Amino acid sequence: MRFDIDSLGLLEEAARALESGFADLPPAAAEDDGASLRRVLGEVAGRLHDNYPYFHPLYAGQMLKPPHPVARLAYALAQFINPNNHAIDGGRASSAMEKEAVAEIAGMLGWQTHLGHLTGGGTMANLEALWVAGRLRDGETIVASSEAHYTHRRVCEVLRLPFKELAADAQGRLDVARLARRLRHGGVGTVVATLGTTSRGAVDPLPEILALRERYGFRLHVDAAYAGYFVLAGNLDAPARAAFERVGEVDSIVIDPHKHGLQPYGCGCVLFRDPAVGRIYRHDSPYTYFTSSALHLGEISLECSRAGAGAVALWATQRLLPLVRGGAFAADLERCREAALALYARLAADERFLVLEPPELDIVLWAPRAGSVAGVSARSRDIFKGAAARGLHLALARVPTETARAHWPELADDADTVTCLRSVLMKPDHLEWMDRIWLILDEATLASGGG
Ligand SMILES: *Cc1c(COP(=O)(O)O)cnc(C)c1O
Numbered sequence: 001m002r003f004d005i006d007s008l009g010l011l012e013e014a015a016r017a018l019e020s021g022f023a024d025l026p027p028a029a030a031e032d033d034g035a036s037l038r039r040v041l042g043e044v045a046g047r048l049h050d051n052y053p054y055f056h057p058l059y060a061g062q063m064l065k066p067p068h069p070v071a072r073l074a075y076a077l078a079q080f081i082n083p084n085n086h087a088i089d090g091g092r093a094s095s096a097m098e099k100e101a102v103a104e105i106a107g108m109l110g111w112q113t114h115l116g117h118l119t120g121g122g123t124m125a126n127l128e129a130l131w132v133a134g135r136l137r138d139g140e141t142i143v144a145s146s147e148a149h150y151t152h153r154r155v156c157e158v159l160r161l162p163f164k165e166l167a168a169d170a171q172g173r174l175d176v177a178r179l180a181r182r183l184r185h186g187g188v189g190t191v192v193a194t195l196g197t198t199s200r201g202a203v204d205p206l207p208e209i210l211a212l213r214e215r216y217g218f219r220l221h222v223d224a225a226y227a228g229y230f231v232l233a234g235n236l237d238a239p240a241r242a243a244f245e246r247v248g249e250v251d252s253i254v255i256d257p258h259k260h261g262l263q264p265y266g267c268g269c270v271l272f273r274d275p276a277v278g279r280i281y282r283h284d285s286p287y288t289y290f291t292s293s294a295l296h297l298g299e300i301s302l303e304c305s306r307a308g309a310g311a312v313a314l315w316a317t318q319r320l321l322p323l324v325r326g327g328a329f330a331a332d333l334e335r336c337r338e339a340a341l342a343l344y345a346r347l348a349a350d351e352r353f354l355v356l357e358p359p360e361l362d363i364v365l366w367a368p369r370a371g372s373v374a375g376v377s378a379r380s381r382d383i384f385k386g387a388a389a390r391g392l393h394l395a396l397a398r399v400p401t402e403t404a405r406a407h408w409p410e411l412a413d414d415a416d417t418v419t420c421l422r423s424v425l426m427k428p429d430h431l432e433w434m435d436r437i438w439l440i441l442d443e444a445t446l447a448s449g450g451g
Contacts, residue, residue, distance in 0.1 A: 007069045057433035060423040061395035068262035074316035075309045083308030086298035094308030097315035108323040110248030116271035117297045122225030123151045125254040125270035129221050133190040134161045135280050140189025145174035147197045170406035172202035183216045190219040196227020201363035206243035220250040228255030232330035240360045267310045332428040336362035339430035367420040372412035377419035386444035397422040
């Protein structure tokens with residue numbers, strides 16, 4: 001079996017237990033027409049065949065990770081209620097569960113107090129953090145590195161905040177010397193540091209950025225949408241570890257439970273260190289329907305309606321897999337990084353391939369050797385297709401030629417960007433599957449005429 005279908009029996013059990021809590025209601029469920037449901041669901045299953053196998057270890061491409069069964073089941077269970085976490089009135093239990101789950105994420109970051117909530121995803125969470133930053137540092141520039149997520153620039157356009165991108169260093173990290181020069185120039189209100197860039201998993205040097213904050217007093221936002229949970233991993237190299245160790249000192253953090261947190265899509269999280277920023281959200285709409293004085297999450301969120309089911313799924317997952325160092329969840333993250341190091345070691349020892357520096361987290365970028373930038377790109381695309389034809393799904397990523405030549409100076413410079421191969425090894429199973437992954441990569445590389 002490739003899907004965990006057996007656990008669906010538990011969903012029926014739990015749904016009956018949930019229903020029993022409403023036993024005093026007169027029956028009002030609509031009759032369902034089993035035959036029509038079966039027909040449509042059969043059609044849906046057929047349509048969904050048209051997907052890459054994201055759930056399988058031989059999918060080693062983009063940043064896609066299957067939700068944990070407990071998240072899938074708890075989400076489905078909550079759908080019988082379909083709570084809306086905008087207001088306590090719309091989702092009493094799920095609002096409480098959201099507050100508890102988010103407090104656990106804050107605790108993982110070392111925060112005893114915080115303000116925060118779940119969002120539709122990382123982009124919305126960053127939008128919210130930068131909206132607050134813009135309110136507190138009105139008219140001042142937001143600075144991020146060229147390897148920061150592409151949405152920061154757009155978010156700043158939406159918010160009409162001045163945005164400055166600084167070229168990243170050859171490791172894909174925010175360039176501290178460039179940042180210091182920009183800060184001396186003045187007018188910087190907020191710096192965005194990325195702990196775990198989307199393309200390479202690079203970790204910006206937070207200790208050095210914090211030292212600059214001492215001197216220049218900017219607001220510091222950390223985008224850890226992809227990699228925030230690595231704060232729990234015990235096997236990072238010193239620079240990344242030093243950055244994660246000090247993550248609690250920043251002003252706001254974004255972390256996506258739907259990236260590495262085993263959640264279905266639609267689950268980001270924004271956290272502020274100072275709960276007093278809640279005042280910025282104040283509004284007095286006449287049609288919100290608050291009937292209690294406890295905190296309604298809609299009062300501290302830019303979005304109005306939000307899926308209570310997402311909070312229930314996250315709560316259940318953290319119940320099963322607490323966010324603690326040395327726990328099962330942390331051990332799985334450590335295996336992801338081990339898988340990345342294992343792939344990197346094989347690539348680095350094989351002269352058919354070009355590699356960058358060893359992965360800081362669980363993303364590996366590499367390229368097949370060729371004489372020129374354009375030649376490398378063509379062979380990357382060839383291997384990408386050849387591997388997919390053999391059942392191994394990789395990803396492609398473009399790297400600026402300047403960055404590539406810092407690592408591979410022998411390449412003839414005949415194009416602006418180099419297309420490389422990229423694997424996000426975010427399933428712990430990738431480690432056990434490395435022999436099989438390598439075998440297919442080897443075959444696809446031989447077939448592409450290299451080596
Ligand atoms: C994925 C990602 C985002 C965007 O998050 P979404 O959930 O896709 O909206 C932002 N920043 C980083 C670093 C990311 O990896």
